[in-house]
Amino acid sequence: MRKQKSQTVQDFFTFQAQTTPFACGLEITMAKGSYLYDNVGNSYLDFAAGVSANTLGHSHPAIVSAIKEQAEKYLHVMVYGEYALSPAVELCKKIDQITPDNLQSTYLLNSGAEAIDASLKLAKRLTGRRKIMAFKGAYHGNTHGALSVSDSKIHKEAYGPLLEGISTLEFNNFEDLDKIDDSFACVLIETIQGASGFILPKEGYLLALKERCLSMGVKLIYDEIQPGFGRTGTWFAFQNEGVNPDILVLGKGMGAGLPIGAIVASRQDMAAFSVAPKLGHITTFGGNPLVAAASLAMIQTMEEEKTMEKIAQKEALFRKLLLHPKIKSFPGKGLMLALEMESEAQCMQVANKCMEKGLIVFWLLYQTQFIRITPPLNISDEEIKKGCQILLTVLDEI
Numbered sequence: 001m002r003k004q005k006s007q008t009v010q011d012f013f014t015f016q017a018q019t020t021p022f023a024c025g026l027e028i029t030m031a032k033g034s035y036l037y038d039n040v041g042n043s044y045l046d047f048a049a050g051v052s053a054n055t056l057g058h059s060h061p062a063i064v065s066a067i068k069e070q071a072e073k074y075l076h077v078m079v080y081g082e083y084a085l086s087p088a089v090e091l092c093k094k095i096d097q098i099t100p101d102n103l104q105s106t107y108l109l110n111s112g113a114e115a116i117d118a119s120l121k122l123a124k125r126l127t128g129r130r131k132i133m134a135f136k137g138a139y140h141g142n143t144h145g146a147l148s149v150s151d152s153k154i155h156k157e158a159y160g161p162l163l164e165g166i167s168t169l170e171f172n173n174f175e176d177l178d179k180i181d182d183s184f185a186c187v188l189i190e191t192i193q194g195a196s197g198f199i200l201p202k203e204g205y206l207l208a209l210k211e212r213c214l215s216m217g218v219k220l221i222y223d224e225i226q227p228g229f230g231r232t233g234t235w236f237a238f239q240n241e242g243v244n245p246d247i248l249v250l251g252k253g254m255g256a257g258l259p260i261g262a263i264v265a266s267r268q269d270m271a272a273f274s275v276a277p278k279l280g281h282i283t284t285f286g287g288n289p290l291v292a293a294a295s296l297a298m299i300q301t302m303e304e305e306k307t308m309e310k311i312a313q314k315e316a317l318f319r320k321l322l323l324h325p326k327i328k329s330f331p332g333k334g335l336m337l338a339l340e341m342e343s344e345a346q347c348m349q350v351a352n353k354c355m356e357k358g359l360i361v362f363w364l365l366y367q368t369q370f371i372r373i374t375p376p377l378n379i380s381d382e383e384i385k386k387g388c389q390i391l392l393t394v395l396d397e398i
C-alpha cells in the first residue's frame with residue numbers, strides 16, 4: 001500500500017481543526033458502494049459506513065439522482081417551518097408511515113445532538129417539569145444539552161457547568177426504574193447503547209420502563225440515532241420490542257450521507273413548539289430540501305430493494321465467519337455489531353493493520369476495546385466474506 005503525503009493531507013493537519021492529536025488523515029478522493037478510494041489509488045472496503053451514517057453505502061445512484069434533481073430545482077429558500085417544500089413534506093409523511101401510530105409529526109433538524117436537545121426541550125415544555133433521567137454509559141452527542149445527558153466524566157468536567165437536574169439509571173437494571181418519579185420531565189434512553197458496547201435492552205426492559213414512565217406521567221424519549229433506519233433489520237430497533245416512545249430522536253443514517261437530525265412525536269405534543277411561546281425551537285437549515293430529498297430517496301430505495309429483509313442473514317454470515325480466539329465477545333444486532341478485543345491498544349492495532357490491507361473498521365467511543373462493524377446495509381455477501389477474511393488474517397498476525 002502506497003503512502004500519501006499530498007498537500008491536502010498536510011493542509012488538513014494545518015488548517016482544519018482537529019479532534020485528536022492522532023487523526024489518520026486518510027485522503028478520500030472517491031467512494032462508491034461499499035468502497036472508499038484514496039488519492040494514491042488504494043481501495044478500502046468500508047465496514048464503518050461513516051460510523052453508521054452511510055445506510056446504503058456510498059453514492060447510491062438513486063440518492064445521487066435525487067440530490068441532482070433537487071439541486072436543479074432549489075436549495076435553501078427559507079428558514080425551517082415557513083414554506084411548504086415538497087422534499088421535507090414528503091419525508092415527514094414517509095416517516096409517519098414507518099413509525100408507530102402515536103408518532104405523527106416530524107421536526108427536521110441538522111444533527112443528532114441538536115435533535116436530542118430539541119427532544120429534551122419538548123419534554124420539559126409538555127410536562128412543565130425540569131428534571132431529566134438519563135443512563136449510565138449513554139452517548140447522545142456534544143452540544144451542551146446532549147453532553148449533559150451523556151456519560152463522559154472527563155468531557156463534562158472540562159466543559160461544565162452543563163444542564164442541572166440530570167439523574168442516571170443503570171441500563172437494564174429493572175430495580176433502578178423505581179428512581180423515576182413524577183418530578184421528572186422525561187427519560188432518555190438509547191434503544192441500543194452504542195458507545196458503551198452495543199448493549200441491547202434485556203427482554204421486557206423497555207416495557208417495564210414504559211410502564212413506569214406512564215405511571216409517573218414522564219415522557220419516554222428513544223435515541224435511535226445510531227440503530228435507526230434499518231440497521232437492526234426493522235426501521236427502528238425499538239420495533240423489535242414493540243414498545244413505543246413519546247418522542248423518537250433520529251439522525252445519522254437517516255441522511256443518506258448528508259447531515260440530518262429529527263424528532264418525531266404526536267401531532268398534539270409537537271404543537272407545543274409552535275405556541276406559548278411560539279418559535280419554541282427554530283433552525284435555519286432544518287428540513288433542507290437537498291438533505292430531505294436524499295433521505296426520502298434512501299427510504300424509498302430501501303423499500304424497493306427490500307434492504308431490511310436481508311439484515312438477519314447478513315448478521316448470521318458475520319457471526320459464522322468471525323470466529324477467532326482473540327474475539328472476547330461479539331455484541332450487537334443486525335449490522336450494528338462489535339468485536340471485543342483485549343485492550344484499546346489491540347483494537348487500534350487491528351484497525352491500523354486492517355486499513356493497510358484495505359479494510360476500514362473503527363472503534364467505540366467509550367468502550368475503546370471494541371471494534372465496530374457497521375457496514376452499509378446493502379453490503380454484499382462477497383464483500384462480507386472478503387472483509388472478514390482480512391479481519392481474521394489481521395487477528396492471526398497480531
Ligand SMILES: Cc1ncc(COP(=O)(O)O)c(C=O)c1O
Nearest residue numbers: 111112113139140141225226251
Ligand atoms: C446514539 C447517538 N446519539 C446521538 C449522537 C449524536 O449525533 P451527531 O453526531 O449527529 O450530533 C450519536 C452520534 O454518534 C449517537 O450515536
